[in-house]
Structure formats: C-alpha cells, structure tokens
Amino acid sequence: MAVCIAVIAKENYPLYIRSIPTENELKFHYMVHTSLDVVDEKISALGKALVDQRELYLGLLYPTEDHKVYGYVTNSKVKFVMVVDSSNTALRDNEIRSMFRKLHNSYTDVMCNPFYNPGDRIHSRAFDSTVTSMMTQVC
Amino acid sequence: MSRPAQRRPGYPKINKDLFVLTYGALVAQLCKDYEKDEDVNKYLDNMGYSIGTRLVEDFLARSCVRRCHSYSEITGIIAQVAFKMYLGITPRVTCNNSSRNEFSLILEKNPLVEFVEELPPGRSALCYCNLLCGIIRGALEMVHLDADVTFLQDRLKGDSVTEIGITFLKKPEEKKYRRKK
Numbered sequence: 001m002a003v004c005i006a007v008i009a010k011e012n013y014p015l016y017i018r019s020i021p022t023e024n025e026l027k028f029h030y031m032v033h034t035s036l037d038v039v040d041e042k043i044s045a046l047g048k049a050l051v052d053q054r055e056l057y058l059g060l061l062y063p064t065e066d067h068k069v070y071g072y073v074t075n076s077k078v079k080f081v082m083v084v085d086s087s088n089t090a091l092r093d094n095e096i097r098s099m100f101r102k103l104h105n106s107y108t109d110v111m112c113n114p115f116y117n118p119g120d121r122i123h124s125r126a127f128d129s130t131v132t133s134m135m136t137q138v139c
Numbered sequence: 140m141s142r143p144a145q146r147r148p149g150y151p152k153i154n155k156d157l158f159v160l161t162y163g164a165l166v167a168q169l170c171k172d173y174e175k176d177e178d179v180n181k182y183l184d185n186m187g188y189s190i191g192t193r194l195v196e197d198f199l200a201r202s203c204v205r206r207c208h209s210y211s212e213i214t215g216i217i218a219q220v221a222f223k224m225y226l227g228i229t230p231r232v233t234c235n236n237s238s239r240n241e242f243s244l245i246l247e248k249n250p251l252v253e254f255v256e257e258l259p260p261g262r263s264a265l266c267y268c269n270l271l272c273g274i275i276r277g278a279l280e281m282v283h284l285d286a287d288v289t290f291l292q293d294r295l296k297g298d299s300v301t302e303i304g305i306t307f308l309k310k311p312e313e314k315k316y317r318r319k320k
Binding site: 112113114125126 | 156160162163164166167170254255256257258259
C-alpha cells in the first residue's frame with residue numbers, strides 16, 4: 001500500500017529508504033527530502049504540546065498530484081516518512097497511524113540489537129520484511 | 140551472618156530488557172576489543188567462570204537442594220531449578236551416551252538473544268551466550284565436579300535449537316574419596 005518508506009535520523013540524514021522498484025527512485029528521494037521541511041515546521045509549531053500529548057503521528061504532511069506524504073516523529077526525533085498513492089482512497093488516517101506504529105516497533109527492535117550502532121544505516125532483515133509487508137499489502 | 144535475614148522472601152527482580160541489553164552491550168564491546176571470535180568466546184567463558192564460582196553459593200543458599208547422587212540428577216537440578224531461578228526458562232535435558240556422563244540442555248527459547256537478529260558479519264564463530272557455559276563450569280567446579288561445557292548448537296548460527304553440552308569428566312565417587320583422605 002505504501003510506495004516509499006523512509007527513516008530519517010535526528011540530524012536529517014537517511015537511515016533507511018526504500019521505494020517500489022517500478023518507479024523512479026530519485027523522485028521519492030526528493031519527495032522525502034522535501035517533506036523534512038514540513039516535518040520541522042510541524043514540530044516547531046506544536047512545540048511543547050507535542051511533548052506533553054505524546055502524539056507522535058504528524059498526519060498528512062503534503063499531498064502531490066499522485067501521492068500523499070505522511071510523517072511520524074519519535075520522541076528521540078527520528079522521523080518516519082511514508083509516501084502512499086493518492087488513488088488509494090481506502091487508506092484511512094487510522095490505518096496509516098497503525099502502520100507507523102508497526103514501523104516504530106520494528107525500529108525499536110533494530111535499536112535494541114547490540115550489534116547495531118545507532119546512527120548507522122539499517123540493514124536488518126526483520127525490519128526489511130516489515131517494510132516489505134507494508135509495501136505489498138493490498139488495500 | 141545477617142545477609143540471608145535481610146533478604147526479602149521474594150527474589151529481587153530486575154527488568155528483563157535491561158538485563159538483556161546489558162549483556163548485549165557487554166558482548167558487543169568484547170567484539171570491538173578482540174578481533175578473533177575465539178578470544179571473545181574465551182573471555183566470556185572466563186567471566187562466566189568467575190560468576191559461576193560465586194553464584195553457586197547463592198544458588199545453594201536459596202534453593203535448598205539436597206545432595207545429588209547421579210549426573211542426571213545434577214543436570215536436572217541445573218535445568219529445572221537453576222535456569223528457572225536465574226533466567227526464567229526450563230531447558231530440556233537429554234542424555235547422549237551410554238556411560239551417562241554427557242548431557243545436553245536444550246533451550247527452546249533463550250532470553251539473552253531476544254534482540255539479536257543474527258551474528259555480525261565476519262563473526263560466525265562467536266558463541267554469543269558463552270557466558271552461560273562458563274557459569275555452569277564454574278558452579279560445578281565449586282561443588283567438586285569437573286565438567287566440560289560447550290555450545291553444541293546455536294540458534295544464531297542457523298540451528299533449530301540452542302543446545303548446551305555438559306560432559307562430566309570424573310566420577311563424583313572418586314572425588315569423595317579424595318576429600319576423605
């Protein structure tokens with residue numbers, strides 16, 4: 001259902017980015033890159049409220065002609081960005097939210113791996129398969 | 140001494156994730172310090188040995204087990220009481236040979252490897268949980284039993300279960316006579 005999923009570190013460099021291979025990969029990289037500004041804007045706009053409410057899901061960052069970009073920020077300022085096809089109207093806000101939560105859980109497992117150095121690119125097989133399942137799931 | 144009296148009836152609990160992460164950090168640091176897997180394994184075993192020689196006192200004080208009369212009884216106690224007490228799991232015990240001095244503890248689930256997906260690249264000979272072997276060896280030595288404890292199978296290396304092999308090297312009777320002299 002998602003066409004591109006990216007994990008961005010606190011310092012705004014990519015830890016993990018994957019998109020469906022059929023389309024131009026660079027386009028998605030641009031899209032994710034652009035979305036980071038919106039993420040920053042949303043975080044600073046929410047300011048303290050974000051910390052208090054513990055609402056990590058940022059909602060729709062911006063729509064383009066054929067895609068929608070959603071964002072999610074962990075408490076440690078790691079960003080998850082997901083691009084979905086806008087023709088896919090069956091995807092509700094709640095589903096996106098639960099997908100992000102699943103992604104966050106999987107990311108936590110990666111971080112807990114003693115052989116993973118925080119800040120490195122993610123090469124975990126389990127994380128890969130979570131992402132794959134999110135990208136292939138038909139809706 | 141006043142120590143046992145101070146201890147609360149229930150065992151003090153520590154958060155499992157904290158424990159597992161601490162062990163993971165320990166192994167990861169050893170992997171940084173030593174290039175060869177054998178050295179890491181040896182170091183883990185030595186550390187476990189030091190732990191085991193001390194832990195056995197704690198174990199005997201808490202568990203109130205009786206004297207064991209056979210190797211299989213000893214292995215059973217290790218699996219059903221010691222592992223249960225310290226790791227919260229109960230491994231299966233199997234006996235491999237006819238002279239009944241080689242046993243295997245089969246761990247279906249190993250809490251220590253919960254977060255480890257696979258061994259890091261180039262570290263295929265690493266025994267991640269070698270500390271356990273050292274602990275068992277150290278503890279047995281303190282009750283006058285020489286044993287050889289190694290990993291026979293490891294889930295992290297692609298086996299279906301984790302298997303710790305314990306080989307007792309001498310008969311307990313011989314030891315008993317020696318002490319009487």
